[in-house]
Amino acid sequence: MSSPRDIPTSYRFSLGALVVAVAVTVVAGLAFHALEQRDVVVGDGARRTTLSAYSPGLTGTHGDTDVYVLEGTQPGGTMLVIGGVHANEPAGTLAAVLLVETARVRAGRLFVIPRANASAATHVESSEGFPTSFDLTTASGTTRSFRFGGRLTNPVHQWPDPEVYTHYPSGQLQSDFDVRNLDRAFPGRPDGVLTERIAYGITQLILRERVELTVDLHEARPMNPIVNCVIFHERAQEIATMASIDLEAEGVKLRLEPSPKNLHGMSHRELGDHTETSALLLETANPIMDRLHGKTSARLILDGKDEFFRQAARAGLLYVPYGADGLPMEERVGRHVAALMAFNRLFGELHPGRAVTLDGVPDYAALKRDGVGRFLKDSAK
Amino acid sequence: MIIVCYRLLCGVMAGLALWSLFSAGKRAEKAVAAMILVPLVLRALLVK
Numbered sequence: 001m002s003s004p005r006d007i008p009t010s011y012r013f014s015l016g017a018l019v020v021a022v023a024v025t026v027v028a029g030l031a032f033h034a035l036e037q038r039d040v041v042v043g044d045g046a047r048r049t050t051l052s053a054y055s056p057g058l059t060g061t062h063g064d065t066d067v068y069v070l071e072g073t074q075p076g077g078t079m080l081v082i083g084g085v086h087a088n089e090p091a092g093t094l095a096a097v098l099l100v101e102t103a104r105v106r107a108g109r110l111f112v113i114p115r116a117n118a119s120a121a122t123h124v125e126s127s128e129g130f131p132t133s134f135d136l137t138t139a140s141g142t143t144r145s146f147r148f149g150g151r152l153t154n155p156v157h158q159w160p161d162p163e164v165y166t167h168y169p170s171g172q173l174q175s176d177f178d179v180r181n182l183d184r185a186f187p188g189r190p191d192g193v194l195t196e197r198i199a200y201g202i203t204q205l206i207l208r209e210r211v212e213l214t215v216d217l218h219e220a221r222p223m224n225p226i227v228n229c230v231i232f233h234e235r236a237q238e239i240a241t242m243a244s245i246d247l248e249a250e251g252v253k254l255r256l257e258p259s260p261k262n263l264h265g266m267s268h269r270e271l272g273d274h275t276e277t278s279a280l281l282l283e284t285a286n287p288i289m290d291r292l293h294g295k296t297s298a299r300l301i302l303d304g305k306d307e308f309f310r311q312a313a314r315a316g317l318l319y320v321p322y323g324a325d326g327l328p329m330e331e332r333v334g335r336h337v338a339a340l341m342a343f344n345r346l347f348g349e350l351h352p353g354r355a356v357t358l359d360g361v362p363d364y365a366a367l368k369r370d371g372v373g374r375f376l377k378d379s380a381k
Numbered sequence: 382m383i384i385v386c387y388r389l390l391c392g393v394m395a396g397l398a399l400w401s402l403f404s405a406g407k408r409a410e411k412a413v414a415a416m417i418l419v420p421l422v423l424r425a426l427l428v429k
Contacts, residue, residue, distance in 0.1 A: 010411075014402045017415035025419045 032122070038066065039146050040097050040114055041377040045104055046070045051113070054208060055190060055201030062157040063194045065118040067205065068100045069111055070358070076108025077354035079344055080211040080277070082202065083113065085182045085218065085267065087120035087149025090134070090301060091284050091332035092217030094146065094372055095340070098333065099361060101377050108356035111209060117182045117198060119157045121149035130288070134298035136329075136373030144376055148301060153180035158194040168192060170264040183218075184265035187274040202267075206275045212354055213239075213347045214277045215340045216267040219286035219332065222309060222318045226283060229255035230339065233272030233279040238350060240280060243342040250364050252338050278347065282339050284332040285320040302329045334367035384428060391425035 042048055046068045052058040053067075083096030096114035103110060115121050124130040135143045155161075158180055165179040166172070168189050178184040180195050188199025206214060213236075220227040232240035237258070244254045259268040259279075272279040287293050287304045294306050304327030313322035320327070341361065348355025362375045398421065401414035 010405065011403065013408055014411050014415070017408075017412045018402065018419070020412075021415035021419040024416070025423060029423075 039144070040066065040068070040100055041379060042068065042100065046100050046112075051198065051201040051205070054204040055188075055197050057190050057197040058194075058201055061194060061197075062119040062122065062154065063117075063198045063201075065113060065115050065198070067111060067113050069109065070100070070103055070105040071109045072105040072107040072357060074107035074357070075353075077213065077347065077351070077356050078109045078111070078209055078211045079213045079215070079347075079356045080111040080113070080202075080206060080209075081340060082116050082214065082216045082267070084115035084121065084149075085117055085216060086151045087115065087117055087147070088125070088130070088151050088289060089217075089219035089286060090146060090148055091219050091286065091329060091336055092282075094136075094329065095217050095333045095336035097146075098337065098372065098375060102360045102362065102375055103358045104360040106357040106359070108354075109209070110356050110358060111205065111211065113202070116202065117153060117195070119153045119194065119198075120151065120180075120182070121147045123150050123154040123156070124148065125150045125152075129296045131296065131298045131301065134301045136302075136371075136376060138376050138378050139374050140378055142378045144373065144379055148298075151181065152177060153182070153195045153198075155180065167264045168196065172264045174265065178265070181265075183216075183267060186265055186267050186270035199270075203271065203274060206271060206277050211275070211277050212351070213343060214267070214271055214279045215343055216271075216279070216281040217336050217340075218281060218283050219289060220283040221290035222285045222287055222320050222322065222327070223290050223292065223312070225319050226257055227255075227285045227319050228253065228335070229257045229283050231257040231259050231266075231268045231281040231283070233259050233268050235272055236278035236280050236343075239278060239343050239346045242346045242349075243339060246342050246346070247338060250338055252335055252364060254335075254339060280343060282336055284335050285318075285327050286332065287327055304328055304332075330367045330371045333372050334364040337361060337367065338364035387428060388425045391421050395421050395425070 049067050050064050052064045058064040081096050083092040093114050096112050100112050133145050133147050135145050161176045161179050165174045182195050185195045185199035187203040188196040190200050230240045247254050268279045268281040287306050287309050288300045292308045312318050344355050398414045398418035402411050
């Protein structure tokens with residue numbers, strides 16, 4: 001029988017390298033799977049279901065995601081709020097999480113999907129040095145950690161990309177990588193690629209639950225003209241216009257952008273065309289997404305402060321006001337919450353009895369004053 | 382079918398990495414071979 005001393009030195013090194021490789025792989029694997037953990041604390045009166053209930057093709061995949069349902073005791077309308085279609089646009093996800101954790105629905109039903117593309121939240125775009133998470137502090141002083149992800153479905157979960165992406169059902173040809181872009185996949189199909197199955201699930205949810213108002217929460221680059229705006233399907237034009245006027249009184253300037261009819265796959269176009277819902281999409285400004293930023297860090301996600309953007313603002317290159325305060329998260333989440341509450345209120349004015357009656361959600365001024373974390377629940381609860 | 386092909390390809394590459402790991406060679410090459418081998422085998426086993 002041989003002892004370890006009989007093993008040649010080169011073999012001993014090989015075995016050692018193998019052990020180190022296993023250790024590194026396990027640590028990396030655990031860190032990767034930590035990205036898939038839930039970061040929503042279910043509020044009072046909210047129940048959780050999954051998107052696979054509407055798109056069985058998502059069962060057991062990384063495309064399946066949580067859907068939160070907040071239901072009132074009185075009849076009313078049905079609204080859907082979608083966050084995280086692009087996982088690198090965190091104000092949308094945070095606004096959706098804030099709704100789940102604070103809203104008390106009195107009449108009607110509110111559906112919330114904080115991470116529409118759960119797969120996209122499991123990775124970040126390469127070569128940018130993006131952080132994978134950022135932290136907020138709650139009222140009791142505990143820390144809540146939220147994932148920062150990528151724009152597209154993780155290629156580990158959907159691969160390979162075609163040479164050219166053909167949108168279904170329009171047949172429009174688009175860029176290859178957009179095959180993993182959820183906001184180019186609507187209305188989706190049950191047997192398509194993963195991203196199309198996610199889109200199909202959201203479309204089916206709207207059809208089956210008879211969702212009357214759908215608000216999709218996004219962020220955009222400050223140097224992109226389509227920013228600090230609402231993009232509306234023609235059925236939602238009146239709501240968007242009236243909301244833009246109402247929000248001016250709160251200090252929120254909201255540009256109006258009609259949904260282009262000849263660009264397919266986006267939620268505001270396809271959900272409006274393939275369902276009866278009034279579809280709107282909101283954009284706030286997020287500097288970390290743009291090309292001009294300096295160091296990418298969790299701090300930049302949260303305060304949006306960057307000297308390069310100040311210079312760009314002075315040179316008139318930005319499409320949003322930008323000062324010494326940057327573009328903080330509380331401002332961006334506050335804009336989302338203020339706008340979607342205005343849409344809901346105005347939908348009720350146009351269609352009496354069809355609004356969702358809810359309270360408990362902090363308003364724009366409170367969010368700007370106290371920050372987002374102040375209103376979130378503690379993780380341990 | 383694509384999964385079977387993927388696993389076959391992983392098997393061939395893992396075989397080459399294993400050969401590099403235990404054949405005579407530089408330590409740096411062995412370390413790289415180990416770092417390639419382990420994730421490759423895990424991925425081939427876990428792919429759905």
